[in-house]
Amino acid sequence: MQFVLNSPLDMHLHLRDGEMLKNIAKFSAKEFAGSLIMPNLVPPVTNINSLLSYKKRILEAVGDEKFTPYMSLFFKSNYTADFLENAKSHITAIKLYPNGVTTNSEGGVEQIDIKKLSPIFEAMSELDIPLCVHGETNGFVMDREKEFCAVYKQLAVAFPKLTIIMEHITTRESAEILKRYENLYATITLHHLLITLDDVAGGLLNPHLFCKPIAKRHEDKEALLELALNADKKVMFGSDSAPHPVSKKECCGCAAGIFSAPIALSVLAELFDKHNKLTNLQTFVSNNARDIYKLIPIEKKIILEKKEWKVPENFYGVVPMFAGQSLKWRVKS
Amino acid sequence: MQFVLNSPLDMHLHLRDGEMLKNIAKFSAKEFAGSLIMPNLVPPVTNINSLLSYKKRILEAVGDEKFTPYMSLFFKSNYTADFLENAKSHITAIKLYPNGVTTNSEGGVEQIDIKKLSPIFEAMSELDIPLCVHGETNGFVMDREKEFCAVYKQLAVAFPKLTIIMEHITTRESAEILKRYENLYATITLHHLLITLDDVAGGLLNPHLFCKPIAKRHEDKEALLELALNADKKVMFGSDSAPHPVSKKECCGCAAGIFSAPIALSVLAELFDKHNKLTNLQTFVSNNARDIYKLIPIEKKIILEKKEWKVPENFYGVVPMFAGQSLKWRVKS
Numbered sequence: 001m002q003f004v005l006n007s008p009l010d011m012h013l014h015l016r017d018g019e020m021l022k023n024i025a026k027f028s029a030k031e032f033a034g035s036l037i038m039p040n041l042v043p044p045v046t047n048i049n050s051l052l053s054y055k056k057r058i059l060e061a062v063g064d065e066k067f068t069p070y071m072s073l074f075f076k077s078n079y080t081a082d083f084l085e086n087a088k089s090h091i092t093a094i095k096l097y098p099n100g101v102t103t104n105s106e107g108g109v110e111q112i113d114i115k116k117l118s119p120i121f122e123a124m125s126e127l128d129i130p131l132c133v134h135g136e137t138n139g140f141v142m143d144r145e146k147e148f149c150a151v152y153k154q155l156a157v158a159f160p161k162l163t164i165i166m167e168h169i170t171t172r173e174s175a176e177i178l179k180r181y182e183n184l185y186a187t188i189t190l191h192h193l194l195i196t197l198d199d200v201a202g203g204l205l206n207p208h209l210f211c212k213p214i215a216k217r218h219e220d221k222e223a224l225l226e227l228a229l230n231a232d233k234k235v236m237f238g239s240d241s242a243p244h245p246v247s248k249k250e251c252c253g254c255a256a257g258i259f260s261a262p263i264a265l266s267v268l269a270e271l272f273d274k275h276n277k278l279t280n281l282q283t284f285v286s287n288n289a290r291d292i293y294k295l296i297p298i299e300k301k302i303i304l305e306k307k308e309w310k311v312p313e314n315f316y317g318v319v320p321m322f323a324g325q326s327l328k329w330r331v332k333s
Numbered sequence: 334m335q336f337v338l339n340s341p342l343d344m345h346l347h348l349r350d351g352e353m354l355k356n357i358a359k360f361s362a363k364e365f366a367g368s369l370i371m372p373n374l375v376p377p378v379t380n381i382n383s384l385l386s387y388k389k390r391i392l393e394a395v396g397d398e399k400f401t402p403y404m405s406l407f408f409k410s411n412y413t414a415d416f417l418e419n420a421k422s423h424i425t426a427i428k429l430y431p432n433g434v435t436t437n438s439e440g441g442v443e444q445i446d447i448k449k450l451s452p453i454f455e456a457m458s459e460l461d462i463p464l465c466v467h468g469e470t471n472g473f474v475m476d477r478e479k480e481f482c483a484v485y486k487q488l489a490v491a492f493p494k495l496t497i498i499m500e501h502i503t504t505r506e507s508a509e510i511l512k513r514y515e516n517l518y519a520t521i522t523l524h525h526l527l528i529t530l531d532d533v534a535g536g537l538l539n540p541h542l543f544c545k546p547i548a549k550r551h552e553d554k555e556a557l558l559e560l561a562l563n564a565d566k567k568v569m570f571g572s573d574s575a576p577h578p579v580s581k582k583e584c585c586g587c588a589a590g591i592f593s594a595p596i597a598l599s600v601l602a603e604l605f606d607k608h609n610k611l612t613n614l615q616t617f618v619s620n621n622a623r624d625i626y627k628l629i630p631i632e633k634k635i636i637l638e639k640k641e642w643k644v645p646e647n648f649y650g651v652v653p654m655f656a657g658q659s660l661k662w663r664v665k666s
Contacts, residue, residue: 140550141535142475201534202474205543205587214534217473251583252652254538319585 001306002332003278007033007297008265008285012132012167012187012238014038014257015058015069023316024243025061027261031331033286033300034068036132036238036293039095040104044074048090066300070293072132077109077116081123088127092293093165095132101144102134102212103242103256112151114158121159130163130293131155135174136213142197145213146173156181163292168192168240170213175223178234185292187238188228190267191258191321196221207254208319211240214256229275231283236292239264243318260321263311267322269304269329303332334639335665336611340366340630341598341618345465345500345520345571347371347590348391348402356649357576358394360594364664366619366633367401369465369571369626372428373437377407381423399631405465410442410449414456421460425626426498428465434477435467435545436575436589445484447491454492463496463626464488468507469546475530478546479506489514496625501525501573503546508556511567518625520571521561523600524591524654529554540587541652544573547589562608564616569625572597576651593654596644600655602637602662636665 013028013035015021028035037058039045045054051071058069070092073079079094097108109117124131135152136144152174155164166174166186178184195215200206209215227235241264242257249255260267265285272281290297309330311322346361346368348354361368370391372378378387384404391402403425406412412427430441442450457464468485469477485507488497499507499519511517528548533539542548560568574597575590582588593600598618605614623630642663644655 140529141531142550196473198474201543201547205538205540205589206585207538207540207587208585210534210538217475250585252539252541254540256538 003269003281003304005265005282005302005304006286007300008302009033009237009289009297010035010239010241010261010264011236011289011293012036012038012189012240013261014040014240014242015061016243017041017054017057020243020245020318021057022061024259024261024318025058026063026065027315028241029062029065029067030333031261031265031302032067033297034070036070036072036092039072039074040097040102042104044104044107045072046074046076048087051090066298068298070295074107075109075131076107077120079120081119084120084123084127084129088129091129092295093130093132094124095134095167097134098136098138101136101138105134114154118158121155121162125159125161128163128294130165132165132167135166135169141214142216145169145171149173149177152177152184153181156184159183165292168213168238169224170216171220172223175227178227184234186227186235187240188224188235189238189240190260190264191215191240192221192224193228193271194221194267207249208321208323209258210254210256211242211258212256228284229272229277229280231280231288233288233291235284236289237268237285245317246314246319249319258321259315259318262315262320263322263327265302265304265331266309266327266329270327273306273329304329305332336602336614336637338598338615338635338637339619340633341635342366342570342622342630343368343572343574343594343597344569344622344626345369345371345522345573346594347373347573347575348394349576350374350387350390353576353578353651354390355394357592357594357651358391359396359398360648361574362395362398362400363666364594364598364635365400366630367403369403369405369425372405372407373430373435375437377437377440378405379407379409381420384423399633401631403626403628407440408442408464409440410453412453414452417453417456417460417462421462424462425628426463426465427457428467428500430467431469431471434469434471438467447487451491454488454495458492458494461496461627463498465498465500468499468502474547475549478502478504482506482510485510485517486514489517492516498625501546501571502557503549504553505556508560511560517567519560519568520573521557521568522571522573523593523597524548524573525554525557526561526604527554527600540582541654541656542591543587543589544575544591545589561617562605562610562613564613564621566621566624568617569622570601570618578650579647579652582652591654592648592651595648595653596655596660598635598637598664599642599660599662603660606639606662637662638665
């Protein structure tokens with residue numbers, strides 16, 4: 001059994017830099033036509049020079065593979081309208097991180113003061129630059145996203161022409177407000193469609209399933225599945241694949257992030273197939289992103305076939321999701 | 334500044350067996366007059382011969398230190414009234430584990446069928462053998478203890494003469510039902526007075542603070558603090574100190590358990606001192622347990638002095654709570 005995807009897109013991807021970038025970029029490039037690249041390097045990508053040179057390093061790492069890195073800037077509260085106008089042609093989005101809420105988010109926004117930041121959001125609305133948001137407060141770990149919903153609502157109402165992407169949503173509350181505000185959209189990861197806190201900390205503690213936002217409850221997962229499996233127009237796939245070397249995972253003080261790039265499409269195919277929703281996968285992993293971001297990806301056909309394979313235990317010292325396990329679908333090479 | 338504790342007791346302790354027992358027993362024996370020893374060895378302690386030989390190994394490991402290991406049996410649904418009558422003089426309690434809910438709980442009770450188990454609970458009531466319970470269902474990790482409260486209520490009502498100890502309580506709900514039923518009592522650990530899920534998984538993931546039941550919310554911690562700091566008659570100290578070698582903690586598939594024995598009294602003194610409740614510490618760590626278990630511990634004076642010291646990074650390959658950190662109080666040797 002085979003299934004063809006036309007130009008699948010991963011609208012939330014961490015490719016890192018240096019040796020890690022060189023090692024792992026190909027896993028996304030092989031399976032996707034393009035990805036929105038997160039800007040939280042150290043230091044973060046906050047100007048066009050560093051963005052273009054990062055893009056060049058990504059393309060070098062990708063090599064011969066046909067793949068578009070859609071670039072994003074790290075939101076800074078001192079961006080001016082002129083800066084944004086200049087940036088417009090080089091970027092696909094700007095990513096806002098509240099300071100300190102996730103890996104390499106230092107230097108993010110201290111407080112989302114809508115009035116103070118209004119000129120930036122107005123300029124982005126005018127220029128039609130989408131705003132991607134890591135939507136977590138610094139509250140209790142299970143409440144952070146729910147608490148942030150108030151900010152999403154304020155942003156949606158105050159800037160009705162701004163395209164706001166709620167990144168990697170994990171809760172029922174996010175799924176609900178998404179439907180209520182026309183200019184709110186969301187990415188959903190693979191792992192948040194599959195796991196709950198039980199998988200991270202319910203039996204033995206599994207550092208390889210530790211991510212931010214942390215996986216929540218069964219009812220939250222169900223709400224996300226409902227959106228994704230039905231390819232709701234408001235949501236698109238964003239893997240949030242985020243590699244860390246094993247030494248930063250199996251240790252005291254394990255970093256947040258799940259490396260799902262090498263298995264993302266295989267597992268999505270298995271999941272959608274299991275729910276008899278395979279026909280919606282194209283919309284979830286490509287068409288919705290085209291509409292939301294108004295982009296036309298390169299032509300790239302990815303053939304998925306129902307053929308068992310075993311996921312390697314690690315890729316260049318990075319342990320992937322489903323390491324050592326068998327998957328039912330694979331990308332035909 | 335000094336403070337004397339008379340015969341402090343740790344009413345929930347894992348001493349393990351073999352090499353680990355030999356290495357770590359002294360840390361509890363040094364600071365406590367006695368401890369209730371958990372029976373979840375592999376295989377569990379389910380008969381008097383194995384209980385007595387385990388007790389002997391504990392006393393050997395303890396050496397010259399004055400210390401009483403109060404022994405407990407691992408609850409099995411086939412215990413008879415005769416068996417219990419025989420066991421009575423050798424044991425302090427029987428510990429009930431629902432099957433599979435925590436470390437080495439395999440072989441525990443599959444289903445707590447009150448009617449079926451009634452003869453055992455009746456016999457324990459008659460013989461005045463306390464029932465210690467690991468009170469968790471196999472539900473969602475944050476709900477397991479709350480869900481188990483229904484079982485505690487049923488037990489309390491059905492066997493009003495049975496002394497029921499809710500072990501290592503972690504939630505506001507447990508703190509509440511404890512007050513409502515005369516024959517319900519509880520142990521509270523050190524770590525559940527100090528940490529929430531935020532400390533385990535809110536920043537980096539900290540395997541050394543991963544335990545069962547998992548640390549809950551701030552309001553839960555506050556409810557436990559209220560009970561402990563006021564030395565509520567219904568609660569007593571039980572460290573649940575549970576050593577694992579570092580290879581089982583900093584890895585993929587980290588075991589649940591916090592090793593707090595070497596720092597328990599120091600940190601309790603600091604905590605009670607901080608809240609101006611130092612005068613209640615004696616009741617919390619000793620007197621309440623004497624009343625609940627009707628036991629008279631050996632005479633043992635422990636002097637706590639306000640003098641800074643640094644906790645070693647590990648003890649025989651086991652990383653303790655507060656490893657490498659400075660503590661304000663210490664046990665005078």
